[in-house]
Amino acid sequence: AQSVAQPEDQVNVAEGNPLTVKCTYSVSGNPYLFWYVQYPNRGLQFLLKYITGDNLVKGSYGFEAEFNKSQTSFHLKKPSALVSDSALYFCAVRDGRGGGADGLTFGKGTHLIIQP
C-alpha cells in the first residue's frame, strides 16, 4: 500500500522569505510524485510532478520540489514567498508500476500562511 505524510498541519512564513512544505512518501515501486494547491471552495490545481530524471523539479508560480530517494521525501520549496501563496497544499503519490488502481494517494494537506 502507498501512503503520504505531511508532518506539518500549518506553516507560517513571512513574505519574501523562503518557504518549505514537507512531504514524505511510501510506495512499493518507483514513485510518481505530485504537488497540488487548493484555494478556498475550489478544486485542486496542479503545481508540479516528479516522474524520473533530475531530482529538482520546477513548476508553476515559482515553486520547485526536490526528490530525495534515500529519505523518501519530496519537499515543496519557493525562494521568496508571496502573500498570494497562502493556501492548502497537498502532496500525492502514485506507484509507477503497472496494474492496480491508478488513483493518487494524497497527504492530509498543509496550510501555508504567508504573513505580510
Next chain:
Amino acid sequence: ETGVTQSPTHLIKTRGQQVTLRCSSQSGHNTVSWYQQALGQGPQFIFQYYREEENGRGNFPPRFSGLQFPNYSSELNVNALELDDSALYLCASSLRTGQRGNEQFFGPGTRLTVL
C-alpha cells in the same frame, strides 16, 4: 481554470437517499477519476474510468458506482446515503497513455451534505 466542470455545485440529501453527481472532462482527456474529500482531509480515491469501464477502485463500498460516456463525461452515483458521505466530491480528468505519470486536472467539486 482546468476545463473540468462538475454539477451541481452544492447538494443536500437525507440519509438513505440516492445521489448522482456529474463531471465533464477537459477536452482531449480520456480518463476520469473521482475523489472524496472530507472536511480537513486530503482527497481519497474512489475509482477511475477509462474507455467507459472502471479501471481501478479505492477502498469504497459497492454503493459507490459510476459511469463514463462516449464523450468521456462521467457520473458518480451513491446509493443509500450515510451521514459520513457528506464531503466535497472531486472529479479529475487526465490523458491515459502508456505510462502512469500524467497529471490529473481537477474540477471545482460538488459539496454534498447528508442530513
